[in-house]
Amino acid sequence: MFRTIVIMLTLLLAAPALADNDPNRRTDLIAADLNIPEQVFKDCFMDVRPASDKAPSGERQRMNKAILLPCLQAANPKITNRMLDEVMDRYRPEGPIRN
Secondary structure, X not given: XXXXXXXXXXXXXXXXXXXXXXXXXEHHHHHHHHOOOXXXXXXXXXXXXXXXXXXXXXXXXXXXXXXXXXXXXXXXXXXXXXXXXXXXXXXXXXOOXXX
């Protein structure tokens, strides 16, 4: 029983940190690259609506960026639009978005 609990805790702690509404995002790595706490990224990302088909329209991208960027900049004013795009593309499982 004790061994099972230890194994379960080990697996839980070893699991990558992911965004609740986009389970493919490595929030720990994204936050580190943006130089913000991971929880800040998760909180800012809560109102972002990722495209279910992984191919967001230009309009959806702009809407999500209008939510995400100002929130992140409140935690780190050095975050630019370009920096955010580069970091998000780096950790996007399907690769960078091309318009």
